[in-house]
Amino acid sequence: MKRGHEPIRECICCGQKFPKTSLVRIVKNKEGISFDQNGKSEGRGAYLCKSPECLKKLTRQKRLNRAFRQTVDDSVYGAIAQTLQLTETNSESTKPVKA
Numbered sequence: 714m715k716r717g718h719e720p721i722r723e724c725i726c727c728g729q730k731f732p733k734t735s736l737v738r739i740v741k742n743k744e745g746i747s748f749d750q751n752g753k754s755e756g757r758g759a760y761l762c763k764s765p766e767c768l769k770k771l772t773r774q775k776r777l778n779r780a781f782r783q784t785v786d787d788s789v790y791g792a793i794a795q796t797l798q799l800t801e802t803n804s805e806s807t808k809p810v811k812a
């Protein structure tokens with residue numbers, strides 16, 4: 714394995730290219746569409762960058778419908794949005810808190 718050659722993927726909302734590791738993966742397989750926590754689930758993947766703008770776009774413009782060429786249920790968007798918001802909050806709250 715060579716270093717410095719990360720796979721590049723395109724965000725389905727802004728179309729910008731990012732190293733795969735800095736994107737979140739949404740996967741479609743026989744169980745349906747879900748947020749792929751470890752990036753290793755089987756199935757067709759769509760990638761999304763972590764910008765709040767893109768998260769908004771994803772749900773408002775129903776970008777997954779296009780990415781997966783099917784109608785994606787609102788509850789799926791809801792679950793993904795919720796997961797991503799939680800993830801973001803968690804990573805930002807790493808500052809030490811003084812009592």
Ligand SMILES: [Zn+2]
Pocket residue numbers: 724725726727728729761762763764767
């Ligand atoms: Zn994006």
